[in-house]
Amino acid sequence: MTGPQQSSERHQVLYVIACGSPLARHVGRLVELAHEDGWDVCVVTTPDGAKFVDRAALARQTGHPVRTHYKNPGDVDVLPQADAMLVCPATVNTVNKWAAGITDTLALGLLVEAQGLGVPVVAVPYTNAAMAAHPAFRAGIARLAEWGVTVLFGEHVVPLHPPGTGERHLHAFPWAAGLAALRDRCADGTLAEAVR
Numbered sequence: 001m002t003g004p005q006q007s008s009e010r011h012q013v014l015y016v017i018a019c020g021s022p023l024a025r026h027v028g029r030l031v032e033l034a035h036e037d038g039w040d041v042c043v044v045t046t047p048d049g050a051k052f053v054d055r056a057a058l059a060r061q062t063g064h065p066v067r068t069h070y071k072n073p074g075d076v077d078v079l080p081q082a083d084a085m086l087v088c089p090a091t092v093n094t095v096n097k098w099a100a101g102i103t104d105t106l107a108l109g110l111l112v113e114a115q116g117l118g119v120p121v122v123a124v125p126y127t128n129a130a131m132a133a134h135p136a137f138r139a140g141i142a143r144l145a146e147w148g149v150t151v152l153f154g155e156h157v158v159p160l161h162p163p164g165t166g167e168r169h170l171h172a173f174p175w176a177a178g179l180a181a182l183r184d185r186c187a188d189g190t191l192a193e194a195v196r
């Protein structure tokens, strides 16, 4: 276990939500950087995201179990409440469903609820140029941004790649960008208000 949750001081809790993209394989890098920023990190994956991650390694790294599915009725919560959420990588599928208010995965349920709770959320989509061109996705990111989600998307964040070449671009992914956006939200008081 390497996270700040080992100390007795209470750290703010960040849910890192990883969707079904090969980028999710490297989400441990994001956990590492989030720990450096002082977050107590919990990883949640979508069911497709779960295919890419090493659950045991992430559980060791964060000190929390990786969650993917809704708990059964009566089960206790195994994760502390989130003070903020970072969806990274965010897939086209999850963005589209999230913007429509669909909650058929634990990740989406948490994100839809976060809106009502005023929990700050940052999303960093990762996809190819063809999928990113779909009007539902473009409308989805615009709607999420309108509703207060910080969406980091565009050539200045992650240049779009041709279909089938995603694996080649993983090394260049700017893992720190989402955390920097969260820091900005802390600085403007959004986070402090939400977790007051």
Ligand SMILES: Cc1cc2nc3c(=O)[nH]c(=O)nc-3n(C[C@H](O)[C@H](O)[C@H](O)COP(=O)(O)O)c2cc1C
Residues within 6 Å of the ligand: 018, 019, 020, 021, 022, 023, 046, 047, 048, 049, 090, 091, 092, 093, 094, 095, 105, 126, 127, 128, 131, 166
């Ligand atoms: C090998 C592989 C790589 C994929 N990479 C991406 C990706 O980078 N971005 C994306 O939006 N979808 C990608 N997909 C498609 C998503 O996994 C698919 O839409 C899935 O339904 C997403 O589910 P989720 O949003 O619940 O994670 C990929 C699929 C496969 C099989």
